[in-house]
Structures are given as C-alpha cells and as structure tokens.
Amino acid sequence: MKSKQVIIIVFAWLFGYQMVANAQRVPLTLEESVSYALENNAEARNARLEIEAARGLVGERTAEGLPQINANLSANNNLVVPISPFPAVIFDPEAEEGEFIGVQFSPEFTAGLSATVSQMIFNGSYFIGLKAAKTYRQLAEVDRKFTELEVIENVKKAYYSVLVSEEREELVRANLSRIDTLLKETKILYEEGFAEKIDVSRIQVQHNNILTELDKAKTATLVSLRLLKFQMGMPQDQDIILVDSITGLESLLDADRLLMEDGQPRVEIDQINTNYDLATLDLKNNQIQYMPRLDANYTFQRNAFGNNFSNLWSGKWFTGSVVGVTLQIPIFDGFTKRYKIQQNRVQLRQLEVQKESVLQNIALEKFQSRQNLINSLKALEVQRENRDLALEVFDMAKIKYQEGVGSNLEVVEADSALKEAETNYFSALYDAFIAKVDLEKALGILK
Incomplete structure (x- = not known):
C-alpha cells in the first residue's frame, strides 16, 4: 500500500514539474x-x-512664437553706498570754485518687482x-x-539559423543511432567469429567522432x-x-x-x-x-527704498511701466x-x-x-x-x-x-x- 502511494506521489510530482516546465x-x-x-x-x-x-x-x-512672460523679484543691501561728486556751490554759494562734495543717491536697501511680456511679431x-x-x-x-x-x-x-542548427543536431543524433546500432551488431558478429577486430575498431572510431560532433551541434544550437x-x-x-x-x-x-x-x-x-x-x-x-526681426515687449515694475530691511517692505512702492518694439537689422557679420x-x-x-x-x-x-x-x-x-x-x-x-x-x-x-x-x-x-x-x-x- 505504501509503495503505491509513493508511486502516485512521484508520478504526480513528475507530471506537475513537466507542466510547469512547459508553461x-x-x-x-x-x-x-x-x-x-x-x-x-x-x-x-x-x-x-x-x-x-x-x-x-x-x-x-x-x-x-508664443508670448514669453517672465517675472523678477529682487532685494539688495548696498553695503557701501556709492558716493557721487557734485560741485559744492550747488549746496553752498560761498564755496570755492572747483570744490566738490560727495552725495549718496542710493538708499541702503532697495527692492524691485517686475514682469515682462514679449511677443515675436516677425x-x-x-x-x-x-x-x-x-x-x-x-x-x-x-x-x-x-x-x-x-x-x-x-x-x-x-530564426532560420536556429532551425537549421536544431536539424543538424537531429541529424547527428540519427547518425549516432545508426552507428550505435551498427557497432552493436558488429561486436556480436565479432564475438561469433563472423567479423574482424578491425571492423569493430573502425566503427568505434566513427562512433567517437560523432559523439564529438554532437557536442559541437548542441553548442551551435544554444548559441543560435x-x-x-x-x-x-x-x-x-x-x-x-x-x-x-x-x-x-x-x-x-x-x-x-x-x-x-x-x-x-x-x-x-x-x-x-x-x-x-x-x-x-x-x-x-x-x-x-x-x-530684420521685429519684437514687441511690455514691462511692468514696482520699486521700493528704505534705510532698513523691515521698512523696505512696509514702505511705499513706486510703479513704472514700459511698452515698446525692437527692430533688429543685420548689417554685417563678417560674411x-x-x-x-x-x-x-x-x-x-x-x-x-x-x-x-x-x-x-x-x-x-x-x-x-x-x-x-x-x-x-x-x-x-x-x-x-x-x-x-x-x-x-x-x-x-x-x-x-x-x-x-x-x-x-x-x-x-x-x-x-x-x-x-x-x-x-x-x-x-x-x-x-x-x-x-x-x-x-x-x-x-x-x-
């Protein structure tokens, strides 16, 4: 009873393995x-x-060719405010001629917000x-x-190469089967005295060569x-x-x-x-x-000034806008x-x-x-x-x-x-x- 169970289990395992392999x-x-x-x-x-x-x-x-829109936000701290020279007589009529005084025109902090729209016309x-x-x-x-x-x-x-390689492998196998059968028959004839040793040796050499050829055929199929x-x-x-x-x-x-x-x-x-x-x-x-190339553009901007960073954002903002066209005319580019x-x-x-x-x-x-x-x-x-x-x-x-x-x-x-x-x-x-x-x-x- 146990032998039958073992046989059934082995058969079921082999059948399942084959199904998985085929899948x-x-x-x-x-x-x-x-x-x-x-x-x-x-x-x-x-x-x-x-x-x-x-x-x-x-x-x-x-x-x-579509409108190009860009926005910029900037904040600057002028660590060293530039000084511009001005004639001293502007501020002091009694100043000597040729005397200049330095004036700071830029605030310590500046901020700017701008948006630009450009459109290619031609x-x-x-x-x-x-x-x-x-x-x-x-x-x-x-x-x-x-x-x-x-x-x-x-x-x-x-694809054709694989098919030919597989056929060649099958041919070698068939040839090996023919030679294997012939070798067995010749050995029997030799044992019964109806064939010579050289006949067996000749077929054995052929058999060995085909085994080597079969290995080459298998390799060719795998490579293909x-x-x-x-x-x-x-x-x-x-x-x-x-x-x-x-x-x-x-x-x-x-x-x-x-x-x-x-x-x-x-x-x-x-x-x-x-x-x-x-x-x-x-x-x-x-x-x-x-x-030439012709473009139209429009810029909107707001600027603020202040002597410290906190007042910069809460202070007054000044508005400006520019609209215009740009005509670029090529004149000479060195050929x-x-x-x-x-x-x-x-x-x-x-x-x-x-x-x-x-x-x-x-x-x-x-x-x-x-x-x-x-x-x-x-x-x-x-x-x-x-x-x-x-x-x-x-x-x-x-x-x-x-x-x-x-x-x-x-x-x-x-x-x-x-x-x-x-x-x-x-x-x-x-x-x-x-x-x-x-x-x-x-x-x-x-x-």
Missing part, C-alpha cells in the same frame, strides 16, 4: 518572433523614442524652423521604418538560440521553443512570383529625400537671416551667413550624388539577390537529390552487410556520405531562405 517555455512561430522583436528590440524601441523626441522638438519650436527663421522640426519628425518616422526592417531581417535570419533572443530583445533566461520547422517552411520558397516582382521604393531613398528637405530648409534659414549658405549648397549637391549612388546600388542588389536566389534554389534541388541517393546507397550497403555480401567499411563510408549529404541539404535550404530574405529586402517588400 515556462514560450512557443514562437516565425511571425510571432518578428512581432515580439518589433515591440521589444532595443533598436526598435529607441527608434520609437526618437519619434517622441521629435514631437517634443516641434512643440519647442512652436512655443518660441522672424523669418521661426517659420522655417517650425517646418524643419516637422520635417525632422518625418525623418524620425522614416528612420523607424528602416530600423524595423533591419530588425525583421535579423530576426528572420536568426541566444542570438535569436538577443535580436528579439528577449531576456536570455527566458526558455523558448520554435514551433516552425525548417522543412515546414520550405513551402515559402515558391519564388516564381518573387523573382518576377519589380519591388517598391526603398526606405533608404525616403531617408535621403527627407534629409534633402532638411538641408533645403537650413539653406532658406541662413538666407532669411538677412531680413558668416554667406559661408553657411555656401556649405548648404554643397550639402545639397552631396545628397543628390548620394541618391544617385544609392539608386545604382539598389539596382545592383536586386540583380545580385535574384541571381543568388536562383542559384540557391538550384543548389537545393541538387542537394535534395544527393540526399535521397545517399540514403539509398546507405540502405543498400547495410542490407549487403547484413546478408554477408558486403563489408562494414562500405556501411561506414555510406553513412558518412549520407551524413554529409543531409548536412549539405539543410545548409542549402538555409542558404535559400537567406537569399529569399535578401531579395525581399532588396525589393523593399520585406515584412
């Missing part, structure tokens, strides 16, 4: 991985924050700056799209998983499991339509066009600096604006040259990406056929060996050839997926 593992498809990365990748998050900063810049530029730079701020916000949006495309590209390639989580912005301690398989995604390689696609405008061109608009606005801003305009025009020409270069580079990328995808698909078909042939050769070699008409050397060589063919097939499949991603990026349709 902690996050299953992810390729699309889910991309969606997660667009929300959590550090570069994508910074790109969204840059948009918020650009919105703040627009608000800052807008605020410059400033050409303000309107250009406001438009430049809005254009900068557009540039931040374009940069966000560019960053997201890079995130999508990196996540897809990392960590790289994927890094590209997604996922914590490294989060356990994930990929739902898709490399063979299950092979249907995505139906590239006939993709190879005929003309593509869409690339985001890089939008970046250059927006930078060109910003440079044009900077040129206009420097040109409009030759125009500073002239040289800034010269730099702006050079920058515009540089952006035009850059745009031509990028357009040529995009055309080259499209051509190269198409050719790479075509070659990758051809290589995939060849490696698929080689894998099928290698599997057929291995099965025949194993049957011949089991029937005593073949050697185990043929089986070992056939197994090595099968392992190489399978590895080459999945490598070709990975190359085809990467070529597809590169072509979609070159065409501007990556998503």
Whole structure:
C-alpha cells in the first residue's frame, strides 16, 4: 500500500514539474518572433523614442512664437553706498570754485518687482524652423521604418539559423543511432567469429567522432538560440521553443512570383529625400537671416527704498511701466551667413550624388539577390537529390552487410556520405531562405 502511494506521489510530482516546465517555455512561430522583436528590440524601441523626441522638438519650436512672460523679484543691501561728486556751490554759494562734495543717491536697501511680456511679431527663421522640426519628425518616422526592417531581417535570419542548427543536431543524433546500432551488431558478429577486430575498431572510431560532433551541434544550437533572443530583445533566461520547422517552411520558397516582382521604393531613398528637405530648409534659414526681426515687449515694475530691511517692505512702492518694439537689422557679420549658405549648397549637391549612388546600388542588389536566389534554389534541388541517393546507397550497403555480401567499411563510408549529404541539404535550404530574405529586402517588400 505504501509503495503505491509513493508511486502516485512521484508520478504526480513528475507530471506537475513537466507542466510547469512547459508553461515556462514560450512557443514562437516565425511571425510571432518578428512581432515580439518589433515591440521589444532595443533598436526598435529607441527608434520609437526618437519619434517622441521629435514631437517634443516641434512643440519647442512652436512655443518660441508664443508670448514669453517672465517675472523678477529682487532685494539688495548696498553695503557701501556709492558716493557721487557734485560741485559744492550747488549746496553752498560761498564755496570755492572747483570744490566738490560727495552725495549718496542710493538708499541702503532697495527692492524691485517686475514682469515682462514679449511677443515675436516677425522672424523669418521661426517659420522655417517650425517646418524643419516637422520635417525632422518625418525623418524620425522614416528612420523607424528602416530600423524595423533591419530588425525583421535579423530576426528572420536568426530564426532560420536556429532551425537549421536544431536539424543538424537531429541529424547527428540519427547518425549516432545508426552507428550505435551498427557497432552493436558488429561486436556480436565479432564475438561469433563472423567479423574482424578491425571492423569493430573502425566503427568505434566513427562512433567517437560523432559523439564529438554532437557536442559541437548542441553548442551551435544554444548559441543560435541566444542570438535569436538577443535580436528579439528577449531576456536570455527566458526558455523558448520554435514551433516552425525548417522543412515546414520550405513551402515559402515558391519564388516564381518573387523573382518576377519589380519591388517598391526603398526606405533608404525616403531617408535621403527627407534629409534633402532638411538641408533645403537650413539653406532658406541662413538666407532669411538677412531680413530684420521685429519684437514687441511690455514691462511692468514696482520699486521700493528704505534705510532698513523691515521698512523696505512696509514702505511705499513706486510703479513704472514700459511698452515698446525692437527692430533688429543685420548689417554685417563678417560674411558668416554667406559661408553657411555656401556649405548648404554643397550639402545639397552631396545628397543628390548620394541618391544617385544609392539608386545604382539598389539596382545592383536586386540583380545580385535574384541571381543568388536562383542559384540557391538550384543548389537545393541538387542537394535534395544527393540526399535521397545517399540514403539509398546507405540502405543498400547495410542490407549487403547484413546478408554477408558486403563489408562494414562500405556501411561506414555510406553513412558518412549520407551524413554529409543531409548536412549539405539543410545548409542549402538555409542558404535559400537567406537569399529569399535578401531579395525581399532588396525589393523593399520585406515584412
């Protein structure tokens, strides 16, 4: 009775542990991985924050055209009151000519309260700056799209890399299982006198090599998983499991339509066009600096005086106010604006040259990406056929060996050839997926 209870408890614990482990593992498809990365990748998050900063810049530029109000409150203690010289005859007609006496005009304590309101009436730079701020916000949006495309590209390639690494690990395990079975059978044949010691040793060497290869395959899978989580912005301690398989995604390689696609405008061109608009606005801003600036202002103030600090606040306050306009006319600045305009025009020409270069580079990328995808698909078909042939050769070699008409050397060589063919097939499949991603990026349709 106690044994049954122990078994039930152990079974329940194992079942509960497995449920918790599965709950902690996050299953992810390729699309889910991309969606997660667009929300959590550090570069994508910074790109969204840059948009918020650009919105703040627009608000800052807008605020410059609104009334500016400032208030000041001051209290001063003149420790040493300044003395001003005055002719003595003003106070004493009998004083000698050229004699002066010192007079203190300032009280020991002063206080002042003032409020100033200023309003820009005309400033050409303000309107250009406001438009430049809005254009900068557009540039931040374009940069966000560019960053997201890079995130999508990196996540897809990392996802495919994990799938291929897992398949390679499974291939090594399957190869190890085949060699392990062959080793056991050969040992039995050796013990019964139907095989030689060299046959056992040969297979044992193959077995040991595969064990080492399996350790490398496990490491490659772990590294690929960590790289994927890094590209997604996922914590490294989060356990994930990929739902898709490399063979299950092979249907995505139906590239006939993709190879005929003309593509869409690339985001890089939008970046250059927006930078060109910003440079044009900077040129206009420097040109409009030759125009005057007109501001209106109003100041209201109250002042108090006294010989001690307590009487200062309870005494009489004197009121004053000033209203006026200020016209600032630029006359000569040592040709500073002239040289800034010269730099702006050079920058515009540089952006035009850059745009031509990028357009040529995009055309080259499209051509190269198409050719790479075509070659990758051809290589995939060849490696698929080689894998099928290698599997057929291995099965025949194993049957011949089991029937005593073949050697185990043929089986070992056939197994090595099968392992190489399978590895080459999945490598070709990975190359085809990467070529597809590169072509979609070159065409501007990556998503």
